[in-house]
Amino acid sequence: MYCRVKRPGWMLSLCLNSLFAFTVSAQAGDDLPTSLPEARAMEAQDALPVTAFYTAPAAGDITPGKLIRQEPGTDYVLPSGIKAWRILYHSLDAARHDVTTSAFVLIPEGTPPKGGWPVVAWAHGTSGVAQPCAPSRMKDLYYGDEGLFEFPKAGLAVVATDYHGLATPGPHQYMNKLAQAYDVIYSVRAVREAFPGLSHDWVVDGHSQGGMASWSVAEMEQQIDDPHYRGAVSVSGTVDMLDFIRPAPAEGGAPFYLPMVAFGLRARYPEYKPQSMLNHAGMAHYNEIATSGCWFTGYAALYGKTENQITKSNWTRNLAVQAMLWENAIGNQSVRGPLLVITGGGDTSVPPGGVRSTARKACNNGIRLAFRFYPGLDHDPTMTNSVKDQISWIKARLADEPFQSDCGHF
Structure with missing residues (x-):
């Protein structure tokens, strides 16, 4: 049996046994590392050479x-009935420079439908910022135990970008909606070349960091106008970056992400210095997080720390931070195709208030979207417990069923 609990607030763990069944687990805090040696060991156990x-x-x-x-x-580590591949392809960074990006591909076994298996372009949540943190370099594909395998089991092929800088050379432009969206869009073009028998019809689906990416794909598709693009799903997306990096005290928040945010800022704006954000305590393990450690390492390195304990005052006033907030603004631009926005009422990593307010702003800007709220669920449980709804919504889009907007009703 292979079991893992990954991130704070995770109340249900998925265990890969012969039935790949859902089982109830203990509180996440009992399963997450509280020391760096433990975190390193957990990451090493899942890592591929x-x-x-x-x-x-x-x-x-x-x-x-x-x-x-x-x-x-x-x-x-895959359930039966699914085949996997890795692909390497060309993409663009936020400044439209050529970058090399990797991805994994999941294809159902068996006879495909007429026209081929439809494609879900998957955008993953934060795995880290260092090269070892690519999901395609993890035995469980990072989200394998959070419902991702349900997509190919439902007859949907998956192409899942790592984002450039994870596994491939160059820095990962963490939390940049343009960079991540390019990696998603061009993964679809690459997978069509690798597997020409797949359907040309596709949707994008993403969680957390990937929830920002999927919404950004919908914005880009307004100009690209790919006739085979059918819509986007944004689950617990970081669509309000300021609310993510500086949540109100009552919203919780996860300050251990901030060294990764500093890394992403430097990757996008080379003149930016992480010390502009992070104080001595925040910088203590920055180099490890930037070069070799992944999500567990970042969590354990700052375990128990608050934002005020690891950052300098007024760090969000920095020009690079302000540029990031402007570039990552969501809900202002028109989108192409239907959009489903999902959030959990108990999410302490990406506060639901910011997701809801962004969705309302989008509606006020004429963007038609469906909004789904899952009361009480934290960050990862929202992803896992909404998978069936995501798949149902995706299949409705692929079948050209009418799309109903929820604007004005949430």
Whole structure:
């Protein structure tokens, strides 16, 4: 049996046994690391070896979405009925520079429907900012035990970008809606080249960091106008960045993400200095988080710390931080296709108030969306407990069923 509990607030763990059944677990705090040695050991247990597969080519066609190489993913822990691959492809960073990005692909076994398996472009939540933190380099694919396997079991192929800088060379532009959206969009082009038998119809679905990315994809598709794009799902998305990095005291918050935010700021704006945000306590384990540690390491490194204990005063007034907030604004631009926005009432990592207010702002700006609120659920349980609803909504979009907006009713 393979079981894991990953992040704070996780009340249900998914255990991979012969039935891949849902089972009730203890409080997350009992399963998360409280020391760095424990965190490192947990990450090492799930890690796959570094291989030359992720090495960027020295030359060649750098068209965004161009497939570089592919290989079977025979080293993952998968339920029966699913085959996995890895792909490497060209993408763009936030400034539209060429970058090499990796992804994994999940395809149902069996006979595909006429036209091929429809595609879900998956955008994952925070795994870390260092190269080892790519989901395709994890045995469980990071979200395998949070409902991701339910998509191929439901007859949907999945292409899941790592985001550039995770596994591949160069810094990961963490929490940048443009960079992450490009990686998602071009993963779809690459997977079509790798597996031409797949359907051209696709949707995007993302959680947390990926929830921002999926909404950003919907914005970009307004200009791209891909006729095969059918809609977007944003689950617990960081669509209100200020509320994510500076939540109100009553909202909780997760300050251990802040060193990763500082890393992302430097990746996007090279002149930015993490010391502009982080004080001595905040910088104590920054280098490890930036180069080798992943989510568990970040959590354990700042376990029990508050934002005030690890940051300098007025750090959000920095010009680079203000530029990040402006660039990552969500809900102002028109989107193409239907949009489903999901949040949990007990989410202490991405406060539901910010998600709701962003959705209302979008409605006021003429964006039609469906809004789903799951009372009492924290960050990861919202993802897991809404998977069936996500799949049902996605299949309705692929079937061209009428879309009903909830604007004015939440």
